[in-house]
Amino acid sequence: MVTENDIWGYLEEVADPEIPVLTVVDLGVIRAVKLENDQCFITITPTYSGCPAMKMIEEQIIEKLNEKGIPNVSVDLILAPAWTTDWISESGKAKLLEYGIAPPENEVDKSVLFSEPTVVPCPKCGSRNTRMISLFGSTACKAHYQCNECLEPYDYFKCLK
Amino acid sequence: MNSLFEYVLRLGDDSLILGHRLSEWCGHGPILEEDIAMTNISLDLVGQATSLLGYAGELEGKGRDADALAFLRFDREYKNVLLVEQPNGDFGMTMLRQFFFDSFRKPLFEKLQHSTDQHLAAIAEKSLKETKYHLKHSSEWVIRLGDGTEESNARIQESLNTLWRYTNELFFTDEVDNELVEKGIVPSLQEIQIEWNATVTAVLTEATLTIPTNNWKQEGGRKGLHSEHLGYILAELQYMQRAYPNMQW
Ligand SMILES: [Zn+2]
Numbered sequence: 124m125v126t127e128n129d130i131w132g133y134l135e136e137v138a139d140p141e142i143p144v145l146t147v148v149d150l151g152v153i154r155a156v157k158l159e160n161d162q163c164f165i166t167i168t169p170t171y172s173g174c175p176a177m178k179m180i181e182e183q184i185i186e187k188l189n190e191k192g193i194p195n196v197s198v199d200l201i202l203a204p205a206w207t208t209d210w211i212s213e214s215g216k217a218k219l220l221e222y223g224i225a226p227p228e229n230e231v232d233k234s235v236l237f238s239e240p241t242v243v244p245c246p247k248c249g250s251r252n253t254r255m256i257s258l259f260g261s262t263a264c265k266a267h268y269q270c271n272e273c274l275e276p277y278d279y280f281k282c283l284k
Numbered sequence: 285m286n287s288l289f290e291y292v293l294r295l296g297d298d299s300l301i302l303g304h305r306l307s308e309w310c311g312h313g314p315i316l317e318e319d320i321a322m323t324n325i326s327l328d329l330v331g332q333a334t335s336l337l338g339y340a341g342e343l344e345g346k347g348r349d350a351d352a353l354a355f356l357r358f359d360r361e362y363k364n365v366l367l368v369e370q371p372n373g374d375f376g377m378t379m380l381r382q383f384f385f386d387s388f389r390k391p392l393f394e395k396l397q398h399s400t401d402q403h404l405a406a407i408a409e410k411s412l413k414e415t416k417y418h419l420k421h422s423s424e425w426v427i428r429l430g431d432g433t434e435e436s437n438a439r440i441q442e443s444l445n446t447l448w449r450y451t452n453e454l455f456f457t458d459e460v461d462n463e464l465v466e467k468g469i470v471p472s473l474q475e476i477q478i479e480w481n482a483t484v485t486a487v488l489t490e491a492t493l494t495i496p497t498n499n500w501k502q503e504g505g506r507k508g509l510h511s512e513h514l515g516y517i518l519a520e521l522q523y524m525q526r527a528y529p530n531m532q533w
Contacts, residue, residue, distance in 0.1 A: 172410055173331025202335065203406030205413060238420070258421050259321035263328060263414075267317065283413050 125193060130156045130163060133191050137183050140176045141262055144222040147180055151210025154201060162195045163188060168206045170283070171263040207284040219280055220246050225268065227282040243279045245270035255279075287463045289343040290363070291470060292404065293353070294460075294506060296336030297364035300354055301514070302385060303329030304521055305372060314375045321421060322378070328414040335407045342403075355525040359515055360508040367450040369505070369514045376436065377443035379425040383487065384447065386419035388454045391479040395471035404469070423487045430491025441493055448496045453503035454480070 134153055139145045147153055147167070155166040165184055169177050181198045188196045208227035211219075216226035225243045240255040250272040258281075260267040265278040306326035313319025338350040348356075368385060372378045393415055396408035429436040455473040464470040488495055504510065524531060 169331075169410075171328060171331060171414060172335060173327035173329070175327070201406075202410045203402070205406070205410040207413075257317035257321060258417060259317070259324040261320070263324045281417070 125158070125191075127156050127158050130158065130165075130188070130193070133187055134165075134184065137180070137187050140179045140183070142219070142222070142224065144218045145211075145215050147184070149212045149215030149218065151212065151215075152180065152206065162197070163193050165196065165198045166201055167198060168201050168204075170206050173263065208280065208282050209284060211280075223247070223277055224265070225277060225279040227280050230282040241279075241282070243268050245273060245275055246277055247275040248273040286343060287460045288401065288404075288469065289340055290460045291464055292336055292340040292343060294363040296333050296340055296350075296353070297362050298368050298385070299329045299336060300333035301362070301364045301517060302368035302382075303327075303333055304517055305368065305370075306378070306382075308372055309378065318375065325382070325418050325421070328411075328418070332407070332411045332414070335410070339403050339407065351525075355522050359510055359518055362505075362510065362514060362518075363508060364505050364514075365450070365453045365456070366502060366505040366511055367447065367453065369511060369517060370447065370450060371513060373443060373446075374439060376425075376429045376440040377447070379422050379429065380440060380443050381447055382418065383422035383426045384451050384454070384484070386415060386422050387480050387483040387487075388476065389415045390419050390483075391476045392471070395476070399469055400467075401469050423483075426487055426493075427491045430488070430493040437492065440491075444488070444493055445496050449498075449500050449502045451484075452501040453505060456503055456506045458506070 131148065131153075134148050134156070135146050137147045139147060139150050142150075150170070152167050152170065153165065154168050155164070157164040157166075165188075167177070167180060167184075177200065181200070184198055185196045211227065219226045223246050225246045228241050228243055230241050240258075242251055243253055243255075244251050245253050245268075248270060250270055252271045253268050254271060256267040256269050256276070258266050260278050264281060264283070266281050267276070268279050269276045303326045306322050306329065309319060309322040310326075311319065313322055333354065334350045337353040341348040341350060341353055367381060370381060372381075390412070393408040393412035397405050397412055399405040399408065426440065429440045431437070455477045457473050461470065461473060465472045485495075
């Protein structure tokens with residue numbers, strides 16, 4: 124008999140399509156798992172409104188659960204409460220760093236105007252002497268930084284809250 | 285009239301048309317970083333448009349989904365403000381147009397996230413987080429270009445002289461707004477305009493730019509009366525669905 128806990132375990136095997144080092148559980152986009160008779164209901168929420176990975180995440184979840192012998196899976200997308208980077212798990216943040224992406228810093232929500240860019244330590248050498256190259260990186264969820272010490276260019280997973 | 289449908293449609297069309305305009309920069313940005321930034325912002329806006337138009341379709345209750353509303357209407361049925369359909373011009377003009385829009389959307393979403401309409405509140409809460417990044421990006425460019433070289437200052441001042449006449453329409457109010465404000469579902473746009481004025485004045489002053497004194501204001505988009513530019517946008521935006529009806533991506 125499959126339990127909801129088992130399902131959470133299976134979802135740990137579904138990787139985020141854009142940052143494959145993270146699972147969808149690490150990323151915090153799985154909001155609920157519900158089993159009713161032989162029907163499995165998964166609720167997900169997007170990181171960004173236009174995140175092109177959501178459709179793929181949905182399909183991968185269905186594929187993975189089918190593979191685990193759960194044939195009836197429905198995935199529902201909700202917008203509220205809105206996703207925040209606080210929902211990335213601690214192990215997820217460690218995996219990001221290991222992968223070379225600086226995890227979200229715990230920024231306070233400064234007034235958006237006239238504020239200095241966040242100090243983001245280099246994931247390669249740990250130096251805090253770094254600079255922001257661009258507020259928008261390879262995907263909407265990332266900014267682009269460079270280390271002034273070791274010159275490593277890297278992505279920063281922007282704080283969203 | 286279904287006021288909430290009309291209201292959400294207006295928000296959705298603003299996002300859709302501006303998102304499309306920004307996407308025209310794809311592969312043409314002045315530097316790689318800005319090419320990526322503009323297409324990222326475009327993606328956020330098109331994502332917001334999908335949520336908003338999807339909800340508008342539900343409110344209308346005639347079986348139209350986000351795609352049907354985005355791709356299968358005629359120009360008079362689009363309710364976006366004229367500002368968002370204005371041509372990109374140079375990079376400075378695009379940033380200034382974006383700045384005017386972001387300065388409007390941020391306070392609007394801040395209020396709408398507490399709307400008594402839960403679906404609209406959810407979309408606003410989600411979109412607000414993205415809009416803050418957009419505003420930070422666009423306002424910094426307006427300052428950098430305005431307070432930059434003689435050339436960059438002159439060019440963005442000219443863009444300001446051109447775009448200023450379209451800004452007032454952001455606060456266009458009619459019976460749609462009045463009904464919803466009265467019911468406490470949406471904020472009054474006069475309230476939003478006070479914040480908009482404060483942001484715009486602060487940034488344009490920092491950018492050493494001069495707000496035009498010519499107060500001629502152009503409006504019409506909210507009523508479906510557009511500039512000729514919208515037709516060209518729609519020709520491209522709708523091409524696939526018009527040429528191959530019901531095609532799936
Ligand atoms: Zn380094």
